[in-house]
Amino acid sequence: MKHYLFCILSILVMSCNIPKENIQPNFVIIFMDDLGYGDIENFGAVNYKTPNINMMVNRGMLFTNFYSPQAVCSASRAGLLTGTYPNRIGISGALMPYSNHGIHEDEKTIAEILKEKNYATGIFGKWHLGHHEKFLPTNHGFDTYVGIPYSNDMWPVDFKGDQISDSSNWRKKTYPQLPLIENLQKIREIKTLDDQAELTTLYTDKSVDFIKSNKGKPFFLYLPHSMPHVPIAVSEKFLGKSEQGLYGDLMMEIDWSVGEIIRALEENNILDNTLIIFTSDNGPWLNFGNHAGSTGGLREGKGTSFEGGQRVPTVMMWPDVIPKGKIANQLSSAIDILPTINYIVDGKLPDHKIDGINIIDILRGEDKKPRKEFLYYYGNNNLEAVRKDNWKLLLPHTSRSYKGVLPNNDGFPGKYNTITTGLELYNLRRDPGEEYNVIMKYPDIAEELLEIAEEARKDMGDNLTEMKGINVRKHGTL
Numbered sequence: 001m002k003h004y005l006f007c008i009l010s011i012l013v014m015s016c017n018i019p020k021e022n023i024q025p026n027f028v029i030i031f032m033d034d035l036g037y038g039d040i041e042n043f044g045a046v047n048y049k050t051p052n053i054n055m056m057v058n059r060g061m062l063f064t065n066f067y068s069p070q071a072v073c074s075a076s077r078a079g080l081l082t083g084t085y086p087n088r089i090g091i092s093g094a095l096m097p098y099s100n101h102g103i104h105e106d107e108k109t110i111a112e113i114l115k116e117k118n119y120a121t122g123i124f125g126k127w128h129l130g131h132h133e134k135f136l137p138t139n140h141g142f143d144t145y146v147g148i149p150y151s152n153d154m155w156p157v158d159f160k161g162d163q164i165s166d167s168s169n170w171r172k173k174t175y176p177q178l179p180l181i182e183n184l185q186k187i188r189e190i191k192t193l194d195d196q197a198e199l200t201t202l203y204t205d206k207s208v209d210f211i212k213s214n215k216g217k218p219f220f221l222y223l224p225h226s227m228p229h230v231p232i233a234v235s236e237k238f239l240g241k242s243e244q245g246l247y248g249d250l251m252m253e254i255d256w257s258v259g260e261i262i263r264a265l266e267e268n269n270i271l272d273n274t275l276i277i278f279t280s281d282n283g284p285w286l287n288f289g290n291h292a293g294s295t296g297g298l299r300e301g302k303g304t305s306f307e308g309g310q311r312v313p314t315v316m317m318w319p320d321v322i323p324k325g326k327i328a329n330q331l332s333s334a335i336d337i338l339p340t341i342n343y344i345v346d347g348k349l350p351d352h353k354i355d356g357i358n359i360i361d362i363l364r365g366e367d368k369k370p371r372k373e374f375l376y377y378y379g380n381n382n383l384e385a386v387r388k389d390n391w392k393l394l395l396p397h398t399s400r401s402y403k404g405v406l407p408n409n410d411g412f413p414g415k416y417n418t419i420t421t422g423l424e425l426y427n428l429r430r431d432p433g434e435e436y437n438v439i440m441k442y443p444d445i446a447e448e449l450l451e452i453a454e455e456a457r458k459d460m461g462d463n464l465t466e467m468k469g470i471n472v473r474k475h476g477t478l
Contacts, residue, residue: 102130
């Protein structure tokens, strides 16, 4: 009898020493579209409340130096799901409704890694990695999909919802109606702003149903919202609820969606063993004025390699593992999510090269800097900047700019400006707004970063170099 009790006690002790992240957890990625660094309360948002995102911060970890893989839609999603700089896999910019390419079948997504570990996988929202059947989510590791195949402005109406008649908008006139897809089939069309106003609730309800249906086994839920990418639209339950107009109303609805996901996890007793990641694909589309978000003082916005384009608000919560109320200042990126999840489940990484790193030490709250390498800022296939520690070197390039021109309002875009940068050095600890070029003060640091840039070009290339022999993979084609 004593021997029996000793054995039971030994088993209990050993089980208590098993790291909690080694028990198969669930994963939820909430991926916003065009959400700015300053659009959550913890980074300065005003005139609307985000209590559920605040709760995630209080019970989890706030990242202050987290970056999208590239400052535009398709590229950032490619980087997130493959752990790879998107230009390495031939996806940059934003794929259009007339594009004939998408994610390559040889790429291994987070969903495919988790399917090998017997996870249920679902996506509800915007895909934007190819709209033809061979590129859709259920052919890349997801069991189920409901959502739109590309951005919600890619439809034959203007940003305010009127039918296009102005010849300057010829491209949108040629767009097909925006489809809502379930798995591989179109189930209806999104034709009006009222239709768009249903999307946040639709994605949320589908996500909650997915959680309930899979509560007894490990799952991966990917919730890439269509908004706050323009055109923005809000359901009746949140219309007029904020003090900041339609954008504030939308942020309150997004926060409600976050709360619904957390509530579903709590009600099914699986919240503690679920890693929830809330982040954005890039910064705000600033020329849309009151329908755009805020960079929180960072320079420029979406579509640029300045901080406002690529540094994004990020919160992670995993009650079993992440210490409460932690702030992570370490340099990290959405390309790190795949290798981190792979480590947690003891999965199998793809045979080809990925660029992300495992950041589990950060999630555990340890004061370590796992990124020994550096961060590359690519615009399409142009290497536009590199960062190491707190130093950022801008390389000569031409960029859109939101400075010097007034934005438009109420769903219509203002014009862009165009700027050309030289070789410029910024200390992001002292100057996150990238206002003071200090290259003349620190020429040795600039030289070191320039060498890093040349190594990046040798590895992935850019439009200044020959592509022959460079380790760049191809996108999928029809």
